[in-house]
């Protein structure tokens with residue numbers, strides 16, 4: 148499969164290049180040249196298939212030309228070593244729990260898939276030089292990437308995080324791993340970490356010294372595998388005989404997760420319509436209302452993984468529905484609003500939703516999932532069945548959830564295990580020279 152850039156001014160790339168580079172030369176996002184429609188027989192039998200086999204079929208449509216069948220199956224099965232259940236919350240509303248992976252985050256799937264795909268390419272080339280992944284994190288991405296790449300031969304990961312600015316649980320998830328994961332504790336804020344990573348990619352001497360790559364969330368190997376979740380959700384709801392008017396609701400920040408769901412829809416997945424649920428960062432919501440996209444600085448909310456003021460995957464969604472810029476803005480907007488509606492919630496509304504849902508159903512929502520649940524409560528129509536993504540385990544936001552619901556959320560064993568490990572990190576200033584000196588010695 149070949150990949151083109153949403154900005155239309157970069158050379159076409161093969162999968163290997165798209166994965167290693169992440170972003171195209173013109174700073175556009177890579178899009179597959181073709182989105183294959185899956186056969187009717189697949190959808191007819193999907194309710195009898197297990198998650199891994201459904202995912203293997205979907206993966207084949209994207210990656211089957213570039214990765215041989217056995218290797219792809221191995222990558223998919225290894226990535227999906229956990230369950231992804233659909234849980235009834237009330238009436239016609241179901242929670243798609245995306246938090247049963249190693250770090251209890253839905254980003255685990257993309258991170259692990261990317262690590263294994265990169266390893267496949269390294270082996271295929273018989274390459275002996277180590278590949279180094281640099282990732283800046285404000286918390287969640289770092290843990291998913293670090294755990295996804297943990298123990299993957301031939302790849303070393305450097306996680307840069309702002310000192311004192313990530314939660315203790317998050318910090319444990321990438322500082323206690325050891326092996327091929329190095330945590331770098333930067334005396335600065337998240338933007339300083341990101342600036343260090345960007346400078347490193349641009350430094351010629353450093354790039355001569357070591358092979359560098361990023362594991363950014365816009366990477367095709369990270370975002371496309373998230374489509375697996377939606378095929379699985381459809382299968383589980385179909386098995387209940389309730390999939391005829393299915394509404395999929397995705398709490399969104401950078402819109403990677405919902406974008407993968409929309410790719411699934413293009414592949415033939417019978418979802419009637421989508422809802423993008425936002426916190427107070429309502430740029431996409433406003434786009435749906437007005438047709439104008441006006442990015443702005445993000446505001447901090449309770450659902451902080453969705454605090455995004457300029458969603459990076461917006462360009463992919465526009466590209467998908469404009470047929471690679473062939474349609475006018477109006478026609479594109481019309482197609483998008485026909486399929487996707489929006490919702491936006493303040494912190495007060497998120498808290499109220501969490502309390503009300505807990506009171507009515509005993510289900511514990513995290514602040515991100517709460518946006519998705521409420522958007523279904525508010526927007527589901529007669530005869531529709533709604534599924535919202537619960538994107539994080541409530542224990543990941545324990546202090547907030549305990550405080551809002553006045554409970555003591557149980558910490559799953561997997562999360563508790565991280566907290567027992569010994570923290571190891573390399574202290575670093577926010578001065579690029581120091582970071583470069585350190586890398587030049589590795």
Ligand SMILES: *Cc1c(COP(=O)(O)O)cnc(C)c1O
Nearest residue numbers: 399400401402403404452538539
């Ligand atoms: C990353 C994240 C989101 C937002 O996902 P996007 O793909 O950026 O839209 C929502 N909830 C949680 C818990 C996340 O970690």
